[in-house]
Amino acid sequence: MTAHQLIAMAQDCGFELAGIAAAGPVAESNHYIDWAARGLAGEMRYLIDHRAEMRRDVRSLLPSAKSVLVVGKLYNTAEPYSTAAENADNGWISRYAWSRDYHLTMKERLTVLAQRIDADSPCEYKVCVDTAPLQERALAKHAGIGWLGKNTCLINQQQGSWFFLGEILLSLELESAAMPAPDRCGTCTRCIEACPTDAIVPVNGAGPSHEVDSRRCISYFTIELRGTVPEPMREAMGNHIFGCDICQDVCPWNRKAPVTADPAFTALNVAPSLDQMARMTAQQFRQQYRHTPVERARYRGFLRNVAIAMGNSGHRKFESALQSLAMHEDEVVREHAEWGLTQLS
Template structure:
């Protein structure tokens, strides 16, 4: 006879699949012992740049039981966002694929809430919280622990069947479940394509990214002026960057997502170089009404576009 724990685990994974998650893995809610010294070293090296929030809640980042009372399980999920759609003008400043459609925070948080509701409805009184980039959680570490993949040299999680173009999110609940086995092998081998391709040399060691040099950080998180040392090195990215993922051989297994809300607007894809250089606040609000690009704000995006021009970088 199937135990309740196994039955509950199967029920949750089947519902996650029905909701559109590409994969679902589960780990025991415990202290991330291996990650503690890595995080401390990364912070001491000032690799978080101006992301001062990374210095907060050090203990909570390493122990989910401090985020959810009596936490027993961390359910890690991946949601595919890969697309073959591209901006039409090859000279246009570029936007990362993940920001083409609706803001993933909203879309995925809603699905996580549905999953939690389903658990409570079909299993019983289960307490928990849903997280999508919204709390001090080391998402990639938990995804690896839940058996979803391994950490690539670019520090992103890689899944053998789907590559790395997916969002990670979690449900932390007070229900014991059957736990998955983490991968014992790193399938990157001797490949260094991502390290070699990064124009700002942000990948300073395998699995270590100096955030203060990363194009995604410079175009989104950095609120002050972009340092002049990066002029001509931004590869024409105005919001985010996909270089280290685009170059990764494992992403030959990426498949286009099936999420309607992630579809880019025709207007966004059609905008040419001049359109971006002359973008108005009104156009920004219309094109990015529900987009994650709003994080950069109109002032941030226009700052980035001007910086690309100052570096005379027209790489496409």
């Protein structure tokens, strides 16, 4: 099978972006290891433990790998961007989390694609989606499907950045003529200026021009951080209760981003009522968000986020819900609810 045929097969399986990178050391790893060593990954252990070194080379996952097929699945919908949405009564959930957990959808579809490849050209392969320790955005860049923007997202010149990435490591030797896509951020600094918490910071030394300091990023606070959100950061979080899209919403390459017709990414849970969210029991949370990315915040973290959003709303009508949260059995929820009440008063 040629690289060209493989890419055509991936597109036939519904992946809008597809390219091939060689398996081997990834040049961007040095900056990644340095980024993690400087503490910019915050408390995300899975990014800084022994798996950080594994990310240097996909052969740590499949020793026979010769090539990496990198695909992108468009998930954008016609719903407004967070920067255009107006409703302080509601919380904001990141665009990628509006539907069923993409890890499940991507894995199913990549497995079908891998089986088709194997039927055509028998090989060893490994399917990877997000959680596997590899440098997926850097590999996507080397596969020629986009560049890494100052917001650190992969951006495709024609289709923007609303893509889930996935990889199939292959023992097949494939000649790919792909060159890394040129960096088209140029002098633009929109994402840097729009970030409410100044999380996109310049890099001193070798590597990309900018990096994200997770310890200042709303996505990190609302999804990954398990305990208390640093108080000086809370006001800037606005109504975000799960993730943040601002640095993608303002990117000019997303101005005309296409939308998907794929029913797997139909928008559910776009901007839920804060009042309803604050009154959810643990069981209701599990029922509502089972098999969606929102599960990852966990019940306690989600209520913490809702309390912050209520405190930032300026609406005293949320006082009663916050008073209930201030008596919650969980200490973290109580503390953030107290903070929210103080903000409203």
